[in-house]
Amino acid sequence: MSDSILSPNVERTAGGNAQAASTTTRWLVNQRRLAPLLFLAPGALMFIIYVIAPIAQSIWVSFYEWDGIGAKTFIGLANYVELLDDEAFYVSLKNNVIWLVMYMLAVPAGLLMAIFLNQTITGIRIYKSLFFFPFVISQIVVGLIFSWFYAPNFGLFTQLLSFLGFGDVAVLADETYVTYGIIIAGLWPQIAYCMILYLTGLNNVSPDQIEAARLDGAKGWKMLWYVIIPQLRPATFIAVVVTVIGALRSFDLVSIMTDGGPWGSSRVLSFYMYEQALSEYGFRMGYGASIAVVLFAIMMVFISIFIVRMLKDEREGY
Amino acid sequence: MISSFKSALIGAVAGVAFASSALAGELVINLDQGDPAPKKAFEEMIAGFKAENPDVEVIVNFMDKEGYKTSIRNFLTADAPDLATWYAGNRMAPFVEAGLFEDVTDVWEEHGLNETLSSAAASMTIDGKKWGVPFTYYQWGIYYRKDIFADLGIETPETWEELLAASAKLKENGITPFTIGTKALWPTGGWFDYMNLRVNGYEFHMDLTSGKVPYTDERVRATFDKWAELVEPGYFIENHAALDWQDAVPPLVQGKAAMYLMGNFAVDVFKSGGLSEDQIGYMQFPVIDPSIPMAEEAPTDTIHIPSGAKNKEDARKFLAYMARADVQTKLNETLGQLPVNSKATRPADPILAQGFNVLSEAYALAQFYDRDVPAQMAKAGMEGFQEFMVKPERVDRILKRLDKVRERVYD
Structure with a gap:
């Protein structure tokens, strides 16, 4: 049928087999x-097999x-009922919220660095690539570097604290600090990611508008806030999206x-899920x-919020 | 600093890589003995098997312990080897119940293993059948710095009071009595087991680990009260929740801490850390209640035939070979552990010999908390022990939480 797509008129005038003609028309x-x-x-097929079906x-x-x-x-809803009465689940949920809020710092921090x-x-x-470097290295490496940084006795952070006169705080062994300690480790590459998004964004800022704003006397914070x-x-939209997703997973x-x-005490939902279903002591699928x-x-x-926003923006023609 | 996540990845990759179809006469063995000394021990042993059975082609896959634990379920179900190492007691129960291990009672009968391996027979039995062969075990106990004890004029403690007095004296001299690293949780299990075995005895401990006694029982509480006598005065090193068990060795080597409750495998690490043989002492965990017979902790490592094995005939030969006294003697000499076979030669190493005596006089042997209780209970339990060792004031809340898990897991 391929030539009929390319040249429908030829097929139509040639007539021939009635049935072929009718399918062609359809x-x-x-x-x-x-x-x-x-x-x-x-x-769509791939999406159904690898996303929807799982x-x-x-x-x-x-x-x-x-x-x-x-x-x-x-067992019906019994797993969910148990979840409601599970202390560890609430700890994970709370930590996920802390992650979401704290991780958002990556967006303004990335913007500042980009500017x-x-x-x-x-x-x-060279400087740009150096600042982008944390995002390129694997999260595993980031985690290892920061666990040495926080290590009691010999870690750089601990040394710094005792030099400043604070006592020995083992961040990763303390239930109150541990989640924040991990989030800071996570922010290091995330800020670099937001920075690169904003750097590309800044390339597209129209020089005419800056020129015009400058003629109108805008500078400093006003220029940044109202023009840039x-x-x-x-760029902000994408930065927020990747940061939210990064925090949740x-x-x-x-x-x-x-x-x-x-x-x-530093569990998050995704880790708790792994622990229950797949770790050494788990296997409760x-x-x-x-x-x-x-x-x-x-x-x-x-995700729904983002999609609605995106559709709206598209209709408005951003 | 091997994290379980990294090992899990390695394990998953390894599981795929090892997928190989065995031909007849080919014997595929998966081992969790990837560390240098165990690897050497097993290579020697397998060479011996090959010499005796030249027609069998042996293929060995060595993996690291943590990676092995995460990949065993995959390879048992997807592409079973002919032999696989694992652990005795409750730790093998899920595989036995899922029909993944072969019943090897016939091997035990045929080669008289009920006699030679009698000490471990109970921990290999489920539903009256034997599911594998034990090849090594090792003692737990308190390893201490002999030279520091001698300097301060401390006698080796034999009772709880003596242990408390020794700890107080060490602390006065600026030395933390006990080192421990609880990041991986399991080192806390050793403490709980010994405290409970000494305070309440073996029978109670087994009732507790098999879920018959609630954690909110007064007797469990009594165990924790005793344990608190060490926790509350700060007799354990600080920040142990951030340390792996190997990270807890340097304080002992540097003389900042003087004692370490551990399994015998730690001695090798002490030595490579720079301690000489006459600096390391071993003591049996002291008596707390003299009316209670002394039971000990002695985890047993075992080897099994997966039910999906392709060459079960040669695998049975291998089991019989591994159960033999001469083979176990040689294997454990290199491993630095104890042979299970009662006819095997006693070890020459002084600490090992001491451990052997303690174990042979023991009233009964417990496996280890995470092998005696089901996996989910082990995780929750050891997490609770870790929390207790940092926040002893939360004991009631912790025990309540553990009992909730117990009710669910054993029901």
Whole structure:
């Protein structure tokens, strides 16, 4: 049929087999409607297999008691009921909220660094890459570096504290500081990420508007707030999105730096899920899945907000 | 600083890499003995097996312990080797119940293992059947700095009061009595087991670990009260929740701490840390209640045939070989641990010999908290012990929480 798509008129005038002609016509009639669906099909298929199906599966598994190798027992909502009465779940939830709030600092910090680096001096590219460096190295490495930084007795941070006259604080062994300690480790690469987003954004800031604003006497904070930042809106949007998602799926740093400890006080939902379902002492697939479903529900709230915003912006033509 | 996450990744990758289909006459063995000394010990032992069975091609996959723990479920279900190492007691129960291990009672009967391996027979039995062969075990106990004790004129404590007095004296002299690293949680299990074995005895401990007694029981509380006598005066090093067990060795080597409750595998680390043989002493955990017979902690490592194995005939031969007295003697000499076979030669190493005596006179042997209780209970329990060792005032809340987990896990 390929040549009929390319040259429909030839086919039409040539006549020939009546049935072929009628399918050709049907194709021609529906071409505009079908083509996008056909183009979407491969992607949609992958999306269904690798995204939608696992989500459905997780929800399904969360209604069962299952150790991953034996038989499954249907227990209805019992996993969720247990979750409601689980101290560790609330600790993880609380830590996730702390992560969300604290992680947002990466956005303004990234902006400040981008503005600072957005100048033309010799070797600025080197400085830019150095500042971007933390984002390039693996989270595992970041976690290790920071656990040495915080290590009691010999860690740089501990040395610094005792030099300043504060006592010996083992950040990662203290239930009140541990989550903040890990978040700071996470902020290090996240700030670099936001910085790079803003640096590209700053490249697109229109010089005419800056010129015009300057003629009107705007400078310093006013210039930044009323002229630059509004133009950086797309970059801000992306920075917020990646930061929210990064905060909610924080796992590697917790796992590397504390393994959820001390006594589980630095757990987040994703780590608790891993612990329950897959770790050495876990293998409660159903319970792990129910935690995953809760995390998914929380993420859905944010994702829906972002999608609505994006659609709105598209309609308004940003 | 091996984190469990990293090892989990390694394990997952290893599990895939080791997927290999065995031919007849080929024997695939997965081992969790990847450290230098164990690896050497096993290579020697396997060479001996090959010499006796030249027609069998042995393929060995060494993995590190943590990675092995996370990958064993994958390879048992997906692509089973012919032999796999694991642990005795409750730790093997999930695999036995899921039908992943082969019943090897016939090997025990045929080779008289009920006699030679009798000390570990109970911990290898589930539903009246044997599910594997134990090849090594090791003592736990308090390792201490002999030279520091001698300098301060402290006698080796044999009772709880003596231990408290020794600790007080060490503390006065600016030395923390005990070092420990609880980041990986399990070192706390050793403390709880010994406290409970000494305060309430073996039978009670087994009732507790099999879920028959609530954690809110007064007797459990009594165990914690005794334990608090060491925690509250600060007899354990600070910040232990941030340390792995190896990180807790330097204070002992530097003389900042004087005692370490550990398994015998730690001696090797003490020595490579710079302590000489005559600086390291071993003592049995002191008596707390003289009316209670002394039970000890002695984790046993075992080898099993997965039910999905392809070459079960040669695997059975291998089990019988590994159970033999001469093989276990040689293997454990290199491992620096104790042979399970009662006919095996006693170890020459002084600390090991001392441990052997303690264990052979023991009233009973416990495996270890995380092998005696089901996995979920172990995690929650040891987390509670860690919290107690930092915040002893929360004991009631912790015990209540543990009992909630107990009710769920054992029901």
